[in-house]
Structures are given as structure tokens and as C-alpha cells.
Amino acid sequence: MTLTSSIQTRTKIARRQQRSGTPRWLLIGAEIAVPVLLLALWWFASAGSTNTFFPPLQVILERLGQLVQTPAFVVNVGSSVGNLTLSFLLATVIGVVLGLALGLVRPLSWFVEPTIHFFRAIPPVALVPIFVSLIGFGNETRIVAITLAAVFPILISTIDGVRAGEPTLEMVSRVYRLGWRERLFSVTLPAASPRILSGMQVSLITAFVVMIASEMLGSSTGLGAATLLAQQSFAIPDMWAGILVLGIIGYAATALFTLFRRRVLRWYIASQQQEKNA
Template sequence: MKKPLIALAYALGLPIVVIVIWWAGTLNATSPFVPKPVQLVQTFFATWFGERFVTDVLPSLSNFAVGTLIAIVAGCLIGTVIGLSRDLRAFTEPIFEFFRAVPPPVLIPVFGLLIGVDDRMKVAVIIAGAIWPVLLNTVEGVRAADAVQTDTCRSYGISGIARVRFQILPSAAPYILAGVRQALPIGIILMVISEMFYSSAGLGFSIIQFQRRFAIPEMWSGILLLGLIGFAVSMIFTLVERRLLRWYFGLKDLENAS
């Protein structure tokens, strides 16, 4: 019972301290650009828990989920194929480094012209940015497969899809999930940025509209919502990661215990 309470204290300790400092700092403040905590909470529920939740929040989350999922699956598949071939890695590395260096937001006008100014463009922008951490980490994970395990598979005649499934992917899983962890916040960032261009709905569009109308509490409430979404996504991913890598964290715990 003590460990969950300690973990909860660590998780909530700093946010509570920040809120207390924020409350104390705005206690006698009159600036309209920094809302007080109580005012922000009231504005948050009034703004987002109504019609705007359906028209703005759900479409944004849908684009984020679709784009990030496609980026993860494509990154894993392409990274596995490339990681298995030394020649293919050498052939693709220059072009990958080029496209990875291109900031995805600058592709928004290009995608707008080629795809159209709809949800497909927003999903494409998310894929263009979120795929790289997964793809490159998958390549490194496949390359780092244990040589002894590889020799054992060769000795027992395990090859092809069976080797990829039972040796390569489990061995590369920590690398892949590390890439997924990096891809998730990138997907959220690009979700917002893509909605600031050629859009009439979504979280990014709403935050920009609030800023232009000087609806400062509403603007801050949108930023708060994005932070909560990022926190929720991180917590869900941590639970999934712990379940998928039980064997890996078990080995880590044994190493720490010894």
C-alpha cells in the first residue's frame, strides 16, 4: 500500500506546488492575460464540455489517433525490412536523413495543395513527423539483435517470418517502444499545428481563434486541455509498455536487485 501512495505523491507533488505558486502569484494580480486558477478551471469546463467537445476535441483526437497509428505501423514495417538488410540500410540512409531534417510543419502548404485542405492533410502531416522516431529506432533495434540468438535460430533452421516474429521483434521491442514514446508528443504537436492552417475546426483552430478575439481565459483553457491530453496519452502508453515489456522490466529488476 505504501508504494502506490509514494508513487502518487511523486506524480502529484510538483503539479500541486506549481498550482500553489500560481495561485499565490495571481492572488492580487489584475492582468487580464494571466487567469487565476479558479477562473481557468471554470472556463475550462464551460468551454470544452459541451458542443465544442464534439466539434473540435473529438475530430482532433481522431486525426491524432489515425495519423499516429499509421506512423507507428509503417515505421515498424519499413524499419524492420531495412534493418534486416545491410545494403538496404546503406542505400536508404542518405534519403532518410534528408527527409528527417525537413520540419513537418513546412510541408503543410505542400500537402494542402497535393491532398486538399481536409482531415487527410492533417493526418498526412502527423504521419510525416511521427514516423521517423519509430522507423529509425526500429532499424537500430533490428540491427542490435543478439548474435547468439541469431546463431541459435540458424542452427535450428528458424528463418524468414518465424525468425522475425520470435527473435527479431521481441529483441527490438524496447527500441521500438522508445521510438513510439517519442512519436506520441510529436503527433500531438503536429495535430495542433496542422489545425492552425486551412482549418475551421479543431483544438489548434479554436486556440488561435480565442487568441485573435482576446478571449484569454478560453485560450489558456485550450492549452490546459492539450497538456491533459498529452498526460493521458503518456499514462496509457506507460501501461501498455509495462505490459508488452514485462520480461524486459523483469530482467531490469533482477539486475538492480543483484
């Protein structure tokens, strides 16, 4: 294929994408407009509310502005974000390493997979009381509980991704006599990366849920504990402020990971789009 024909082909593909796909500016506008509309609806629906448990959004935002300036609130946010980040990274490392081992060594997976599926079937939140009973109420308990709950989606996705690798690529790597390290980092991991990152996205949501549950059970730090304490103390605006911040953190974590996933899988997304428009 000559340079001219290659440029023409790429131009045709780009034109097809512009014709068939939704404009990017419209998607970004919708993503911004929907939360704004929901907040506006909440604002007007709660305006003038005299219900103790459903205060006006204006009161909640004013209280949130006051809480942001307090050291205790900053400590709680830092504790929650720190536990979530550390546990998610630990779950990623453990899940990918074990997933590669079980995916590449079939006899090993025959012995381990039944146990994996057994623990995966247990609701992640149900594991929190177990670790509290065994380890105590320290910060280590929350990290262990979040990590264990978040590791299974990554582990299973890695195993599936390794086993579903393109056989042609494996054959080519053997023909060229690539070493096991080259095959692992140049063939196996790139081929399995779409499924691994999909598992990581599910794992992030699981880690976020278990983080809140672990903080609400016998903890004195973290946004989950602060929100529960506000509810028990009938500090309802504080409770709603905590819920609002938790939602913001969850949305921000998902958005950042989505950007990371798109950047890592640019080659995969481009190849899928080319096949679709071919």
C-alpha cells in the same frame, strides 16, 4: 537449481529492490503532488489579477466548465484526439514494417537511408505548410502531415533495434532451423521491441506537436484551431482553457503509453533489474 534455491534467490532480489529502490508509493505521491502544487501556485499567483492576458485560474476553470458543456468543444476535442490516434497508429505500422525491411535487407538500406536522414533533419512543423499547399486544408492534410512527421523516430528505432539484435539468439534460431516467420516474430521483433517502443514514445510527442501546428494552420476544427481563434478574438479565458486541455491530453497520452510500454516490456524490465541486482 532446485525450487527452494530459486525461491530464495527471488526473495533476495526482491529484498535488494526494496532496499535500494525508491518506494513505489512515494513515486506515485510525488507524481500527483507536483501538478497539484503547480496548480495551487498558479491559483494564488493569478488571484486578483487584472491583466487581460493573465486572468485568474478560477476564471479559466469556470470558463472551461462552460466550454465542456458545448457541442463545439466536444467536436474539437474528438477531432484532435482522433487525428492524433489515427496518425500515430499509421506511423507505427509504416515505421515498423519499413524498419524491419531496411534492417533485415542491408543492400536496400544503403539506397534508402540517406533519403531518410535527409527528411528526418527537416523540422516536423515545417512540413505542414508543404502539405497544405499540395493537398489543401482538409482533415486528410493533417493526418498525412502528422503521420509523416511521426514515422521517422519509429522507423530509425526499428532499424537500429533489428541490427542490434543478439547474435547468439540469431545463431540459436538458425541451429534449430526456425522458419523466417518464427525468427521474425519469436526472435527479431522481441529483441528489437525495447528500441521500437522507445521510438514510439518519441513519435507520440512529435505527433502531438505537429497535430497542434496543423490545426492552427488553416483549420476550423480541433483544439489547436479553437485556441488560436480564441487568441485572435481576444477571448483570453477560452485560450487558456484550450491550452490547459491540450496539456491534459498530452499528459494523458504519455501516461497511457508509458503503462502500455511497461506492460509489453515486463520481461525486459525484469531481466534488466535482475542483472542490476545480481
